Amino acid sequence: xxxxxxxxxxxxxxxxxxxxxxxxxxxxxxxxxxxxxxxxxxxxxxxxxxxxxxxxxxxxxxxxxxxxxxxxxxxxxxxxxxxxxxxxxxxxxxxxxxxxxxxxxxxxxxxxxxxxxxxxxxxxxxxxxxxxxxxxxxxxxxxxxxxxxxxxxxxxxxxxxxxxxxxxxxxxxxxxxxxxxxxxxxxxxxxxxxxxxxxxxxxxxxxxxxxxxxxxxxxxxxxxxxxxxxxxxxxxxxxxxxx
Amino acid sequence: xxxxxxxxxxxxxxxxxxxxxxxxxxxxxxxxxxxxxxxxxxxxxxxxxxxxxxxxxxxxxxxxxxxxxxxxxxxxxxxxxxxxxxxxxxxxxxxxxxxxxxxxxxxxxxxxxxxxxxxxxxxxxxxxxxxxxxxxxxxxxxxxxxxxxxxxxxxxxxxxxxxxxxxxxxxxxxxxxxxxxxxxxxxxxxxxxxxxxxxxxxxxxxxxxxxxxxxxxxxxxxxxxxxxxxxxxxxxxxxxxxxxxxxxxxxxxxxxxxxxxxxxxxxxxxxxxxxxxxxxxxxxxxxxxxxxxxxxxxxxxxxxxxxxxxxxxxxxxxxxxxxxxxxxxxxxxxxxxxxxxxxxxxx
Numbered sequence: 001x002x003x004x005x006x007x008x009x010x011x012x013x014x015x016x017x018x019x020x021x022x023x024x025x026x027x028x029x030x031x032x033x034x035x036x037x038x039x040x041x042x043x044x045x046x047x048x049x050x051x052x053x054x055x056x057x058x059x060x061x062x063x064x065x066x067x068x069x070x071x072x073x074x075x076x077x078x079x080x081x082x083x084x085x086x087x088x089x090x091x092x093x094x095x096x097x098x099x100x101x102x103x104x105x106x107x108x109x110x111x112x113x114x115x116x117x118x119x120x121x122x123x124x125x126x127x128x129x130x131x132x133x134x135x136x137x138x139x140x141x142x143x144x145x146x147x148x149x150x151x152x153x154x155x156x157x158x159x160x161x162x163x164x165x166x167x168x169x170x171x172x173x174x175x176x177x178x179x180x181x182x183x184x185x186x187x188x189x190x191x192x193x194x195x196x197x198x199x200x201x202x203x204x205x206x207x208x209x210x211x212x213x214x215x216x217x218x219x220x221x222x223x224x225x226x227x228x229x230x231x232x233x234x235x236x237x238x239x240x241x242x243x
Numbered sequence: 244x245x246x247x248x249x250x251x252x253x254x255x256x257x258x259x260x261x262x263x264x265x266x267x268x269x270x271x272x273x274x275x276x277x278x279x280x281x282x283x284x285x286x287x288x289x290x291x292x293x294x295x296x297x298x299x300x301x302x303x304x305x306x307x308x309x310x311x312x313x314x315x316x317x318x319x320x321x322x323x324x325x326x327x328x329x330x331x332x333x334x335x336x337x338x339x340x341x342x343x344x345x346x347x348x349x350x351x352x353x354x355x356x357x358x359x360x361x362x363x364x365x366x367x368x369x370x371x372x373x374x375x376x377x378x379x380x381x382x383x384x385x386x387x388x389x390x391x392x393x394x395x396x397x398x399x400x401x402x403x404x405x406x407x408x409x410x411x412x413x414x415x416x417x418x419x420x421x422x423x424x425x426x427x428x429x430x431x432x433x434x435x436x437x438x439x440x441x442x443x444x445x446x447x448x449x450x451x452x453x454x455x456x457x458x459x460x461x462x463x464x465x466x467x468x469x470x471x472x473x474x475x476x477x478x479x480x481x482x483x484x485x486x487x488x489x490x491x492x493x494x495x496x497x498x499x500x501x502x503x504x505x506x507x508x509x510x511x512x513x514x515x516x517x518x519x520x521x522x523x524x525x526x527x528x529x530x531x532x533x534x535x536x537x538x539x540x541x542x543x544x545x546x547x548x549x550x551x552x553x554x555x556x557x558x559x560x561x562x563x564x565x566x567x568x569x570x571x572x573x574x575x576x577x578x579x580x581x582x583x584x585x586x587x588x589x590x
Contacts, residue, residue: 050447076449084447090440092505093433101437102448103430141440156448 009058020219036216081162087149091142099124278405289416291510293466299505302439307368310375313487315468316475330395345468379483391482503552
């Protein structure tokens with residue numbers, strides 16, 4: 001059974017069809033790339049899957065359950081995490097506090113317990129260490145470099161062990177050395193069983209990392225396949241380069 | 244940038260000294276003029292601290308909290324009248340009832356107002372406050388309308404009159420402070436601060452933002468409503484423009500901004516500075532509106548010199564000094580262990 005099933009998802013903004021009957025399917029343990037020219041609807045698909053915008057039609061099912069009408073917090077609680085195109089962290093919280101914000105819905109007891117319980121804190125420090133940013137744990141988020149913010153955002157989203165993580169341009173705006181580190185971190189997390197759906201313009205990054213690639217064009221799925229199949233698909237080249 | 248963390252024994256020691264000093268105020272200052280200032284200062288400490296739970300922690304600036312203050316006063320007065328409670332210590336036992344009734348109002352207002360954000364939220368809260376004021380004016384059969392509502396008159400006289408009210412206000416201020424501290428240390432509080440920084444991001448990591456904001460709003464309003472109840476009993480007579488006064492709401496906000504928005508002690512400091520100063524101006528320059536000029540001047544000073552308020556500015560200054568001492572120029576980046584110790588939430 002697919003982990004995530006997007007079925008004929010559509011979204012219009014006024015007269016513009018941003019997503020047009022988009023369907024895709026993700027298998028557990030996969031790393032899937034979602035690519036397409038600018039304005040093809042990639043981020044809108046992310047926002048629809050994670051509940052940030054409401055669909056016009058279609059359905060999104062996660063582990064067999066429809067999540068199309070749930071809010072972002074409920075969807076996160078079910079096991080779908082996400083990052084944003086421009087790294088978003090909480091600037092007036094320390095890096096460690098940023099790690100402690102993500103939450104499962106564990107009732108009032110969890111809600112009013114001290115935010116930095118020992119086990120949670122230890123896991124947060126482990127995650128920061130894994131991302132090689134443990135040394136900034138006590139620094140305010142707003143004082144971190146952009147690369148550190150990217151890593152912190154990825155680390156924070158992993159705090160409650162999501163099954164699926166949607167990464168919006170994880171390699172965007174960071175230096176090549178850090179791109180390689182991010183790629184390694186994604187591989188390591190994937191080896192632990194986390195599935196990924198990522199939007200990215202950096203083609204070597206996508207082709208080197210993803211098991212499957214979905215190409216969007218004008219809001220609709222143009223092609224689906226392995227990186228090699230996508231590279232050889234003339235329709236994809238035309239969509240990117242024009243005829 | 245790191246945060247400065249004062250050790251726990253020092254914090255508790257300072258708190259204990261402050262509480263003991265506050266408890267001794269009526270012992271050393273017995274004249275009614277001074278104890279009146281003490282009553283109002285304790286009242287504003289509680290109000291500012293309660294407001295900060297919503298405005299400071301979530302970043303949602305409510306200028307309509309005077310509605311809860313006045314509503315609490317009216318609810319309390321009506322409960323006392325309905326139950327036929329006479330003046331004395333017994334009415335104090337019914338203050339939580341005013342809080343509970345204020346929760347109902349806050350639930351309704353919050354449910355609507357918290358569907359908006361930023362400036363819209365500010366405007367909606369102001370509008371809601373004036374609606375409550377209009378209701379108090381027009382529901383004449385219930386509130387007495389413009390003629391006002393009288394409370395039972397306490398039997399105490401002379402220099403002692405203010406003392407029970409002072410301790411009641413002080414207790415409410417301490418309750419507000421304890422609630423604020425508890426929230427700030429909880430996962431719930433961390434969620435509120437996350438909402439303040441970036442609400443959409445908070446949603447993305449599982450924070451149920453609407454529920455959190457509504458809870459903070461209700462807790463904040465309930466505390467304000469209970470303090471309003473004490474105020475009504477203290478002044479023994481209220482009318483709509485007096486109890487639901489926009490200036491009360493603005494004063495609270497100004498105090499929090501002066502002391503430090505979103506900090507535990509900032510609202511306390513702001514109230515302790517501004518309220519006695521305002522009353523001193525009133526005593527010395529009559530019942531003019533000179534204190535409004537003073538408020539405007541303070542607001543300008545805060546905006547120009549300390550836009551983050553006293554507590555964050557001073558904390559930041561101390562942090563910079565400490566960092567200069569602790570970190571040599573050749574080790575500006577610091578080590579992992581340097582930063583790991585400074586990870587407690589801000590006070």
